[in-house]
Amino acid sequence: MHSAHIKLRLTVMNFLQFAIWGAYLTSMGRYLGDAGFAEGIGNFYAVQGIVSLFMPALMGIVADRWIPAQRLLGLCHALAGGLMLALFAYSLTEAPSYSVLFSIYTLSVAFYMPTLALSNSVAYTSLEQAGLDLVKSFPPIRVFGTVGFICTMITVSLIGVEATSGQFAISGGIGLLLALYAQTLPHCPTAPKGEGKGLVEALGLKAFALFKERKMALFFVFSMFLGVSLQITNGFANPFISSFGEIPAYAETFGVKHANILISLSQLSETLCILLIPFALRRFGIKIVMLIAMLAWVLRFAFLGLGDPGAGVWLFLLSMVVYGVAFDFFNVSGSLFVDKETDPTIRSSAQGLFMIMTNGIGATLGSLGAQAVISHFVYSEHDVHARLAGWSLSWYLFAAYAAIVAVLFAVLFRYRADRAR
CATH class of the missing domain: 1.20.1250.20 (MFS general substrate transporter like domains)
Incomplete structure (x- = not known):
């Protein structure tokens, strides 16, 4: 009891x-x-x-x-x-x-x-x-x-x-x-x-010694690159979907009036996809699982660029579904990889470094970079249709970025002992 x-x-x-x-x-x-x-x-x-x-x-x-x-x-x-x-x-x-x-x-x-x-x-x-x-x-x-x-x-x-x-x-x-x-x-x-x-250990600074090893250095660098994607949709998906309300044909759609409820399907997907991680790691190994996460980010952004809250709302729904894979397969699997590949004496510091590279440096650069892109292609326009076109172009650029990261990761990151035990 x-x-x-x-x-x-x-x-x-x-x-x-x-x-x-x-x-x-x-x-x-x-x-x-x-x-x-x-x-x-x-x-x-x-x-x-x-x-x-x-x-x-x-x-x-x-x-x-x-x-x-x-x-x-x-x-x-x-x-x-x-x-x-x-x-x-x-x-x-x-x-x-x-x-x-x-x-x-x-x-x-x-x-x-x-x-x-x-x-x-x-x-x-x-x-x-x-x-x-x-x-x-x-x-x-x-x-x-x-x-x-x-x-x-x-x-x-x-x-x-x-x-x-x-x-x-x-x-x-x-x-x-x-x-x-x-x-x-x-x-x-x-x-x-x-x-x-101490402060050095709490900040994860001891784990910077891992950068001497090529495999771990590449892993942390790519963690930062992928971390760029983490906050983009949190910050800009709601303003994007609600902006369709300026067009009469979409003004009364569910997505425009309740964008948050539509976006909440992303978190529901996240909850369910956690259950897939043990199977995926056993079946495919960490490199493939990380690649799946990167490709899921490509789809997350691309579906937003292609969809609308009317007849194209199914594309928005697909974007919400793949978010669970994009987020969990990267964050959770990456954390497990760090736990497996680091010495117990610096394991906590290594986890701290993983968080710094992803939710710290990566997410910060991503938020500022996304703002620059959207300000240039969306907020600089005065016509509603031009702004929506700018939104789509912005999502395609984010998808292209995630695709480039995925290709580079596939080519550069080599890991043989690649199955979870």
């Missing part, structure tokens, strides 16, 4: 953890575009990657040495949630400034991004204290994080705030709720004096 109780409490924690993110991550771009800040969308998504380069490591050191992880988790959510509510309040002023909005948002995500790792630490520690197998117990708990993400995506759409700053109020409110809830979670002791991670 005790183990079931622990699992339930951690499930609630994971649900709330990702519900906070789902409230705005895929719809924030639409709000910014409607508020007149379309050419700054990429900055909002890029800053998530920038703060992810150092804030999770710094908060990890604090949790190791001074403040128990569950307490720090609550403190970070209190700060992040309060700042989200401040962002919402400021957005209601007569003429909100982009620089002020961006500054408040940056502070909020600076405290939110570390909670992704802190919540995992709380879950791992609590499950170990309860004598439970992490490999068996954690994945079903983590799935409810994605469920929470999907639920708030759909909620902000159904209550009509995916195009308004109301999404920040929902995110902030859930954040404060989790801040309180975290204080009731099982105690996570700090490390004994002298045993906590």
Whole structure:
């Protein structure tokens, strides 16, 4: 009964953890575009990657040495949630400034991004204290994080705030709720004096020694290249789909009116595709699985460029379906590859380096690069049809980029011991 109780409490924690993110991550771009800040969308998504380069490591050191992880988790959510509510309040002023909005948002995500790792630490520690197998117990708990993400995506759409700053109020409110809830979670002791991670280890800097090995150097470089794709659709898919509303023939379509619900199928696909990874790794090996992920990104972008919310909505649906393969086969399989190929003494640092290359450097470059492309081909146009043509061209360019990365990876990355055991 005790183990079931622990699992339930951690499930609630994971649900709330990702519900906070789902409230705005895929719809924030639409709000910014409607508020007149379309050419700054990429900055909002890029800053998530920038703060992810150092804030999770710094908060990890604090949790190791001074403040128990569950307490720090609550403190970070209190700060992040309060700042989200401040962002919402400021957005209601007569003429909100982009620089002020961006500054408040940056502070909020600076405290939110570390909670992704802190919540995992709380879950791992609590499950170990309860004598439970992490490999068996954690994945079903983590799935409810994605469920929470999907639920708030759909909620902000159904209550009509995916195009308004109301999404920040929902995110902030859930954040404060989790801040309180975290204080009731099982105690996570700090490390004994002298045993906590140092900054070099927490940032994953020890793992840079892996760049001396050609195979690992190529893997991390291509992880960065593929990481470029990670945030593009989060930032720009909603503004793209909703832009069809300017054409009368599409104005009343489901996709235009509820773009977030349509996009939420991507997260549903992500949840289901996780189950395919063990089979795929055993059957094909890491190189082919990574190539499948890269080709799935090609299709993800190409289907968006080809589709529309009317007769072509089936292409949008296909784009949402392949997202699960694109995201999971890269992120999860890549993490497993790092775990398998690195020495246990630097394994944590290597995982940190993988996150830096993908969600840090790669995603930041991708957000800024995508913004430059879309500003040039879309936001520079004044005619609605020219803008839609610009959107399609932008998606094709992103697809071409992913295809080039896939070809180079296929040619350059050589790995013989290529079957998961």
